[in-house]
Amino acid sequence: MFKVTVSILALAIAAPALAQAAAGEDDQIVVTAARAPQKLDEVGQAMTVIDRAEIEARQTVSIADLLSTTPGVTVTRNGGLGSLTSLRIRGAEAEQTLVVIDGVRVNDPSSPGGGFDFANLLSSSIERIEVLRGPNSVPWGSQAIGGVVNIITQAPTDRFRARARAEYGYANSAFASAGVSGGTGPLALSLTGGYLDSDGISAAADGRERDGYRQYGANGRATLALTDAIGIDLAGWYAHSRVGLDGFPAPDYVLADTADYAKTQEVYGYAGVHANLLDGRFRNRVAFTIADINRDNYEPAFGTDPSFIGRGRSERYEYQGDLRAAGPVRLVGGVEHETSRYDDGFLKRSVGITSVYGQAIVQPIRALTITGGVRHDDHQRFGGRTTFGADAALALATGTTLRASYGEGFKAPTLYQLYSAYGNEALRPETARNYDLGVEQALVGGRMRIGATWFHRDTRNQISFRNCADAAECADYPFGRYDNIQRTRAQGIEFAIALRPVDALTVSGNVSYIDSRNRTPGAAFDLDLARRPQETAAVNVDYRLPFGLSVGGTVQMVGDSYDDAANSVRLDGYALASLRAELPIGDRLSVYGRVDNLFDADYRVIAGYGTYGRAAYGGIRVALD
Incomplete structure (x- = not known):
């Protein structure tokens, strides 16, 4: 698979590459690295940016499917669309990725590891995705050990715009969305709604019953300019989803067809005031955010009441300042307080964390940007923790950009890990250290870009579930408990290429080699981490014919992996192609x-769970400006 990928990329490089540079690529603005707007060539960390044009060109419905083709990212799904979907960055745990939607941290406090389920993240309103690979706890705090996925939805506009999309396809899958935006005077609004209904596939690979999925949702943003320098910003997100599940029925207790299903309701909100002082050189923001996730699982064989409920809620108050001081110095910092709540119907718990952070962004010369920062978190349960980070980017006139970064990650134990029936109140936070070195080269007037990034990350005190080891421990924890028992290491290299030989043709590709291993002394020492393929690759080609027809394709390749920590259940690698x-x-x-x-490849990403075969879809798109 790896050799095939390299061959494909070599052919792409050999494509004719002449003419003018693609305008504006060096001036692209990102916000995830420092949590403040920066030019991409000023960022020393590894990032991937996906805009609305790419989302539409790929005809994306599930954002997880799109993210799975980006460097360093792997995705697993427990069956069909709507089933639990986990995203791992550079071999880190799925729960170690921080997900942000319109400024709101949306990781679920009621899930065991506090992760975000990508199952219900659809493309209806998403304008931009920034994926930062590697720990970045200085600006973002807890959970950013593997990286950050920052989702930005459609922004309000001054003039009226509208768009709509509807499609139908395999398994009676119907997807529709529509959005409008516009403004009058000091007020600007955007609103998007979407609906998806599909018969799906069987979650159990050997099952015959389809496990369907349905979601309806809406989100919106608003800005109100009180003066030229002061304004109010609002954002809200709502989604209600229902998915069929398969369980482990008696007498065999193996994954099989059942009538189980789950419902999830997600509500996210942002309310803030911004004030741009000193002629815009001092930007201030005060905000309140909320994330509320309700999950209910049902087993009809045992009645109509939920067999499990999860209620997760986080509320955050935050201030951030961004000062462009005299000369080459820029200072970004803030203060935050977050309260997380957990309720499973039997136990209600909450915990608070107060944080302060600061970063200095310095440009001693125009080509060189150096960023350094520190953060201190004071957790109600385990006390204080200080993390550091630094990076540098050197953008030369030759089109060469050199990047280097050091980042520390920090993840507090979740409420479930601390207080549930399997909890351990003596848990310590997970920590990580990561080193990056990268180079990117623009060629042929910017129509070709190639890049490579090497990284190394060590994680300590990783929280894992441990079964009881002896009679005394079993008396206290008969079903086991969570503990800081694991050390892991991930290292590797990511290659990427982007070509635009002519305006009508774009080619992009990436290859990642990631060696993720358990470094905990014992029987599992130096074994591969579960569900972490070492090799992944993707190639995308899109071409627009003179009369307007656009054609394209994607080839995604994933190497072998193991389904379990003992490396006893092997998952074969696979290749998927789409047109x-x-x-x-x-x-x-x-x-x-x-x-x-x-x-029609037959493959597995989790042992025993089904995956989609060949599937076709067709639709229409309308845009009004």
């Missing part, structure tokens, strides 16, 4: 279609 096309009809309407898993 897509879109034809405009006039200036406002287009029709499109795609075929996923073109060659």
